Amino acid sequence: MEDLSLKIKTVEANIRRHREEKNYTQEYLAAKLKISQNAYSKIELGYTKITLERLFQIAAVLGTGVNELLDHKAKLTEL
Numbered sequence: 205m206e207d208l209s210l211k212i213k214t215v216e217a218n219i220r221r222h223r224e225e226k227n228y229t230q231e232y233l234a235a236k237l238k239i240s241q242n243a244y245s246k247i248e249l250g251y252t253k254i255t256l257e258r259l260f261q262i263a264a265v266l267g268t269g270v271n272e273l274l275d276h277k278a279k280l281t282e283l
Contacts, residue, residue, distance in 0.1 A: 214276045236265045
């Protein structure tokens with residue numbers, strides 16, 4: 205179960221990293237996803253589980269592939 209938790213944290217960190225690399229704010233991404241900034245923040249913080257549909261939406265807004273967001277071997281500086 206710990207392994208799964210670490211993988212989930214990696215996805216959240218990857219989303220944040222990609223967002224910051226694009227210089228997108230949480231407000232911008234939230235607006236593109238048609239959700240509140242607070243709801244988006246909860247996704248990045250891991251308080252809200254990401255659905256597969258939402259993961260694809262986030263990848264599209266960030267202009268990246270879902271595989272990039274799921275890459276659990278990515279460097280984690282936030283953990």
